[in-house]
Amino acid sequence: MPIAGVLALQGDFEAHQRVLAGLGLSSVQVRTAAGLAGCGGLIIPGGESTTMLKMIGYENLLEPLREFGRSKPVFGTCAGAILLAREVSNPVQVSLGLMDISVERNAYGRQVHSHVARIAIDEEEVEAVFIRAPVIRRVGPSTRVLARFEGTPVLVDDGLHMAATFHPELTSSDRVHRLFAARIR
């Protein structure tokens, strides 16, 4: 049975675990480099990317996470997408750089501009919850855009990694998690 890791340094990691459980997939909370062993894939949840980066620093997790992501599927939502990006702005900060995308933090503005929208993935309508969300400003040639909102990419995929600027874990649909679950070995 493949097991999914969920990075549990901070954020809504339990919400991701609920969705995975609904898909019949076991998951473990990962807080240390040793915790990555045995995981067939990893979800980096929503939360505060600055906090996660600090904890990654305290735990010396930056290189182990990069190493893991070079060969294994990683899915990041919101803060997770920020950590996966090659470049981050507003402000500029360190990231894992596993996906060839550029991301601007808090690009819709502060919390009063957070919102729920309907987007289409392969012509299927799904709900997208945006919380102080980032915007993907650039997508590299090897990265496919799976969904857009108001013209900008909100769900992208490079074959191994996926990034969503919204929170599929906060809706009742498991549409996005199914894509990730299919990659876990």
Add this chain to the structure above:
Amino acid sequence: MVFLDDSLRVKIGLAEMLKGGVIMDVTNAEQAVIAEKAGATAVMALERVPADIRKEGGVARMAPISKIREIMASVSIPVMAKARIGHFSEARILEALEVDYIDESEVLTPADEEHHIDKRGFKVPFVCGARNLGEALRRIAEGAAMIRTKGEAGSGNIVEAVRHIRTIVKEMRQLTVLGNEELVAESKKLQAPLELVQYVAKHGKLPVPNFSAGGIATPADAALVMSLGAEAVFVGSGIFKSDDPDARARAVVKAATHWNDPVKLLEASEDLGIGMFGLDISKLQESELLQTRGW
């Protein structure tokens, strides 16, 4: 659920993002930067930390706008600010300022002794304090998107925070074994809407995230309330009234993540210097308690 509309889901969504983290009280940009650098998930902008409000007395109000702006400009993490209980004008001003969360807080001097703010009409989310389940559900009914146990702010003493989180968790657990007709009676006793009582009975938890506050001064304190069921912690005076705010802020952040790992907690607890001076709650006058404000 009928009460869970898109607006409330987005408000609860931000609280979800703050789970497993530490929200720190700050009074200026310099402190806000220290908090962010240590790994705080958010900062709470206020004029004086609770320990100083307690010491100096007088009326405690919403922080000066220039201070809140200065703090908002200095960090990229969410910025919260406190409004007085029932003071919806302060709340409207904070909403216009676009703070990310409003704490309708017993730490400030209440503006209304009968009514809390009707929080449903706001776009900005609210967090409110509670000492027991009835209080928590009444605040949620008014539109709060996050509950924090009150504890006793500015005391540096964890005993009240423990009492409140234990009380709420126990009262929730008790509801899960009751039948439908008993829940109606409970709703009356708790003075809370039946729909919310039924939600708690079914899920064994609040429909919004449940954090802890009021007296957290050490990494061990943070780990204790997390172990008892808190999903994140607020630290008020505990950081900036200690010897070494940088080190203590980092330590509490680590404890909120590793609350279940004694070896990591030991590491986090080393070399912290002296913590804030704590108060014996039983020696305080009834009128000195902040937790009894609000109803």
